[in-house]
Amino acid sequence: MKTLFRGIALAALAAAQPVWAADRELLNTSYDIARELFAAYNEQFQEYWQEKNGETVAIDQSHAGSSKQAQAIIQGLKADVATFNQVTDINILHERGNLIPENWAERLPNNSSPYYSTMAFLVRKGNPKNVDNWEDLIGDDIELIMPNPKTSGNGRYTYLAALGYAKDRFGDDQEAIDTFMADLLRHVKVFDSGGRGATTTFVERGIGDVLLTFESEVLNLADRFENGEYEVVTPKVSFLAEFPVTWIDEYVKQNGTEELAKTYLEHLYSEEAQRLLAGFNYRVHNETVKAETADRFPEVKLVTVEEIAGGWEAAMQTHFASGGKLDQLQRRR
Numbered sequence: 001m002k003t004l005f006r007g008i009a010l011a012a013l014a015a016a017q018p019v020w021a022a023d024r025e026l027l028n029t030s031y032d033i034a035r036e037l038f039a040a041y042n043e044q045f046q047e048y049w050q051e052k053n054g055e056t057v058a059i060d061q062s063h064a065g066s067s068k069q070a071q072a073i074i075q076g077l078k079a080d081v082a083t084f085n086q087v088t089d090i091n092i093l094h095e096r097g098n099l100i101p102e103n104w105a106e107r108l109p110n111n112s113s114p115y116y117s118t119m120a121f122l123v124r125k126g127n128p129k130n131v132d133n134w135e136d137l138i139g140d141d142i143e144l145i146m147p148n149p150k151t152s153g154n155g156r157y158t159y160l161a162a163l164g165y166a167k168d169r170f171g172d173d174q175e176a177i178d179t180f181m182a183d184l185l186r187h188v189k190v191f192d193s194g195g196r197g198a199t200t201t202f203v204e205r206g207i208g209d210v211l212l213t214f215e216s217e218v219l220n221l222a223d224r225f226e227n228g229e230y231e232v233v234t235p236k237v238s239f240l241a242e243f244p245v246t247w248i249d250e251y252v253k254q255n256g257t258e259e260l261a262k263t264y265l266e267h268l269y270s271e272e273a274q275r276l277l278a279g280f281n282y283r284v285h286n287e288t289v290k291a292e293t294a295d296r297f298p299e300v301k302l303v304t305v306e307e308i309a310g311g312w313e314a315a316m317q318t319h320f321a322s323g324g325k326l327d328q329l330q331r332r333r
Contacts (some may be wrong), residue, residue, distance in 0.1 A: 022058035024049075024260055029079040031066040031153060031243075032194035033217050037280045038083065044276060045267055049260070057260065065194035066153040073099065078251040080261040083243070085214075086153030087111075088312045090244050099250040113242035114268035115282040118300055119161040120215035121233040122202065122222070129209050133235050134165040137210060138180065143189040145208035147198045149319075149326055154195035156320060158212045161239035163319075164303035168237045182332040203230075214241060219281035219296075240302040243282070 030038055042059040049057050062069065062079065070089040073079050074097040084090055093099045105111045123131050129142050137144060147155035162184050163177070170176040189208050192198040195217060202211040203221065211218065215234060222232045245268065247261035267273055274286035278293045309315035319325040 023055035024057040024257070025060070026057060026081070026257055026260055026264060027060045027062065027077075027079045028081050028083055028264070029062045029069045029073060029077065030083040031069070031085040032063055032147075032196040033154070033199065033214065034083065034085075035061065035063050035196070036220075037277070037282075040280070041268070041273065041276060044273065045264055048267060048272075049263065059264075063196075065147070065151050067151060068194075073097065073248060073251075078255060079248055080252050080255060080257045081245065081247050081264055083245045083265075084153065085241065085243050086156065086312075087242065087244050088316055089153055090246050091312070093246070093248065097250075099248050100246055101249065104246045105244065108245065108265060109269060110285055111242065111244065112246060112265075113244050114265075115243050115274070115277045115284050117214045117216045117241045117243070117282050118234075118238040118302055119158050119212065119241065120218045120235065120238070122211040122213070122218040123231050123233055124209065125229050125231065127231050127233070131210055131233050133233075134162055134184075134237070135169075135180075137162075137212075138183040138187055142187055142210065143208045144184070144187045144210050144212060145190050145192070145198050145202045146188055146212040147195050148191040148193055151193045152195060154198075154213060155191070156315070157214070157239050157241045159319065159326065160305060160308050160315065161235075161237075161303075164239055164308045165235065165237045167308065168301070168303070178329065178332075182329045185326075185330055186332075215283075215297075216281040223281070234298050234300060237301045237303060239308070240304050 028038060038061055046057055049055060066084040066086055066089040069084065070092050073082065073093060082090060082093065090104060094102050094104065121131055123129065129139065130136065146158050149155035149159045163181060166177040166180045190201050192201055195213050198211060198213055199217060201207050218232050222230050245265045247265060252258040252261045271286055271288060274284040274289045278284050278289050283297055284290060305312055305315055309318060
């Protein structure tokens with residue numbers, strides 16, 4: 001199993017590397033668990049670009065937690081595009097680096113989010129802990145694996161999804177909300193730095209009873225292990241996880257890749273690319289593809305960051321800043 005999982009990842013990374021003298025080059029910096037997705041998309045886009053412009057294009061991929069990627073770009077990684085999993089990690093490219101304009105989200109449809117997901121659970125064969133919803137994650141003998149909200153957009157989404165459930169269940173009872181969140185955090189066996197690290201801990205190292213991560217990731221894993229070794233549980237209430245993208249204005253000018261970078265991101269909205277995204281178990285906006293894949297994605301009450309925490313700026317300050325709510329709740333563990 002370890003060999004299979006690692007082999008798939010390495011093959012995807014190898015496929016992403018330029019192995020010929022291409023006419024054009026592009027660097028996509030992305031979040032931790034998007035390796036296989038963009039390895040496949042890059043092949044599709046390379047064919048599209050060559051047919052449209054008669055040029056070959058080599059596309060490099062860089063993957064890590066989206067917050068780490070944003071810092072790398074600010075510190076001088078001359079990426080052409082960022083395909084992240086959290087709005088704040090793109091916002092800081094403007095706020096701290098002045099690399100993109102403030103209105104970057106208005107440049108592409110759906111707030112520059114060509115696809116979206118939510119948070120779900122991966123459990124082991126037979127669902128031995130009988131996990132059906134968020135409240136089942138705080139049983140006495142359950143160990144959870146999730147990315148660290150301090151270092152991972154994936155982890156922040158998971159935290160906010162749990163908070164959204166708690167608010168939906170307990171209303172204005174802040175003590176009940178805090179108790180549930182502290183209990184949940186108490187059951188986390190491992191906080192990995194990113195989403196792929198959490199998956200590796202759960203799948204390859206065999207640690208924990210439940211993996212908390214993106215729905216797309218757990219569906220991909222369940223599909224990959226067809227013997228039923230893992231099962232997917234989608235909670236009834238969860239978080240609307242958008243995946244924002246942008247070209248890096250300052251660097252595409254320096255690299256001479258402005259048209260290429262824009263087209264790379266615009267093509268994500270095409271029906272062909274939307275179908276590919278859905279094939280990787282992401283929810284998409286294209287109505288034709290949504291109808292084709294309706295049976296794949298259960299109905300979920302998706303709660304926005306505005307409803308849960310008053311927006312990303314407030315969420316980062318209140319929950320994830322040093323000494324914030326996350327730190328306070330973890331001290332109650």
